[in-house]
Amino acid sequence: MDGDSLGMLPIYIGAPGEENQGLCTGSENYWCVNKNASPEDIQATLDFMNWVVTSETGCKALTEEMGFVCPFTAFDSYPASNPLVNIANDYVSNGKTSVAWTFTTMPSENWKNNVGSALLEYAQGTGQWDAVVTAFVDGWAEEYAAVNN
Numbered sequence: 001m002d003g004d005s006l007g008m009l010p011i012y013i014g015a016p017g018e019e020n021q022g023l024c025t026g027s028e029n030y031w032c033v034n035k036n037a038s039p040e041d042i043q044a045t046l047d048f049m050n051w052v053v054t055s056e057t058g059c060k061a062l063t064e065e066m067g068f069v070c071p072f073t074a075f076d077s078y079p080a081s082n083p084l085v086n087i088a089n090d091y092v093s094n095g096k097t098s099v100a101w102t103f104t105t106m107p108s109e110n111w112k113n114n115v116g117s118a119l120l121e122y123a124q125g126t127g128q129w130d131a132v133v134t135a136f137v138d139g140w141a142e143e144y145a146a147v148n149n
Helices: 039-054 056-065 083-093 109-124 129-147
Strands: 021-024 097-099
Touching: 021 083, 039 056, 083 097, 109 129
Parallel strands: 021 097
Antiparallel strands: none
16 A cells, blocks of 8 residues: 555544644553573673664664664664654644553553454454444453452
8 A cells, every 4th residue: 555545643532622632653562671581681682672773774674674663863864664654753743742652551451452353343344333332341341340359
């Protein structure tokens, strides 16, 4: 698909000031090093992580080949090749305020997986919207009850 045929829209809910709202983008994922690994493996992992965000080869691989967003200054001369990243950057360049990526407040990975599965089935035409609502609402209630007993 050609990048010119793609677009992204902010999530509008009727809140005051949202005309200045941009997109909700980000990731709840982090790079981690297993503290229980051998000292050699820990060092090799740290060396690789440093290499991938500082070397020309690593920077090009992340931005050009994988299309990732890379917030490190080493990537200033490696613009993203992902058209969706560029659309998000346009919102910021136009003075829109990005919506905070606060998905760490969601109940659990299991809840996200269940909602995602229901959404996928609905989008594919193999599921019903009621299943999405149930996965979201009932799943959240179950998670809430589990941690508040």
